Amino acid sequence: MGKSVEVRGARGGIKRPHFWVEPYLFLLPSLLVFGMFLYYPFFRTIFLSLFLTNKTGQAKIFVAFTEKDNYLVLFQSKSFWASVGVTFRFVFAVAFGGLVIGLTSSLLTEKKYLGSNFTAAVYAMPIAIASAAASMTFKMVLHPTNGLLNNLLGTQINFTGDKRYALASVIGLTIWLTSGINYIFISAGLRNVPAELYDSAAVDGAGYWRRVWSVTIPSISPTLFFQIIINTIGAFQSFSQIKLLTEGGPGDSTNVMVWSIYMDAFRNFRFGAAAARSVILFLIVLVITIIQFRFEKRGVNY
């Protein structure tokens, strides 16, 4: 405590008058980029969401609070709610599926053994693979006539083109993609569980599963919670998988929100409606982030 006061005092000693511009020059490059490509487009998106636009995305007719209000039109459209429903199912499955894979792989590599470094590298590896590249890989695995999965099952199912399997296909791919980050964070969490906890559980004669349930999982629950949030926010942003595997279809079955933004803007040229969808996406992610902060403040310990 004393040290930090000292440091602050030392810093105070070199304080310059307020017209000293040098610090702002150091910040200038970053602030310019943030201003032009983050703050400006953010407010521009909110602005656009209140208008009907022309084909080049210029705001033409102010429609907020009229019957043509972009938000109102969205809320009244069946397709929008279908998209919201699909998004939530997708996000839920990915968030928990990723967690289950991450937890399983972490528990499996908890103790060292010959080759455990290799295993750990394999589990972490998907962090390096691009979603586009993985999508092309899965396109081949799921290929209706020549793909691996149909070969193994002896079937000819069109996984990405069939309403029953399309969403499950992109969920599977996305879980595969996020398994690496889940593994890295959860196994890091496992390493931080104090050994004494296990020792006392062992003394009490608790078996393996009992220990996992009543020692491991409660001890790493902050990590698990954090990981669910990361998975959720990541899943809301998924695009490449949808674009490359299903194009939102068949029907609306894989029409997640980012895909619907893309469709509105770049296929239908309805930039106002796309902007309104973007704002809604932002609000959802914001709420999740706030929930995360709330829980972190409530004494979650890393």
Added chain:
Amino acid sequence: MRIHTVQRRRLQNLGRFVLNIPLMLVILIPLLYTFSISVMPPDEIYGNHLIPTSVKFTNYVQAFTNPYYNFPRMILNSFIVATTVMLGQMVTCSLAAFAFSFLEFRGKRLLFLAVLATMMVPGEVTIIANYLTMMRWGWLDSYRALTFPFLTSAMGVFLLRQYYLTFAKELYEAAKLDGCSNLRFLGSIVVPLSRPALGALGAYVFLNTWNQYMWPLLVTNSRTYRTVQIGISMLYDIDAVSLGLMMAGVVIVIVPSLSIFVFMNKQLINGLMSGAVKG
């Protein structure tokens, strides 16, 4: 009793490895299968072989030499873009992090919050407005469009600032007394000392930029500026029958990503963890 435990441990170790095999296969098989298809002649792909009877690199040669795909150009584009963004972030984030950790000025807290707040906005939310900006400026189909929006990041500023805060303030005081300018202090003392943090940032940013898909898809139209992630999906669109060619493209694209994962594993994971913690 003691020997018994040792034996049981050994058995447990073996069991652990065996238990890991199914899940490892789930992760590895898609990639191994991709490689397998990429070296297969077409008749074996359509004969539903899983493993080629002989390894052929025809697909790779075709991917590289077919002038219509212009694949080498796309690889070059991705390298140019990823390197520019990486170096750009190293510079801009170092400068900003330096101001936030060593300098005192009005509005410091507010500006730092303004930087951190950008992490709350997913890129997909601003992507339309950014696209329209590029269109208005006539930047579509250019390296500018592919690089400029990513030349800084809150994660980079935050990561480097955290690192700089661990430096002794006496170092800065002493340099100042010797008449060392801030920029020189940053360049000749702070940057060399913060190599681990810069490495983490660099590996993470290069990989992320190399792996980008949505933004390059929107802002490039010509084969001259397409990046390689778009390229591999084009291999499919152009010629859906040449599955082998498509898989060769995927392997080519994954090699740099995997190289970073293997050779800069520690830096990458450090970067990833600091990136995810606040974003």
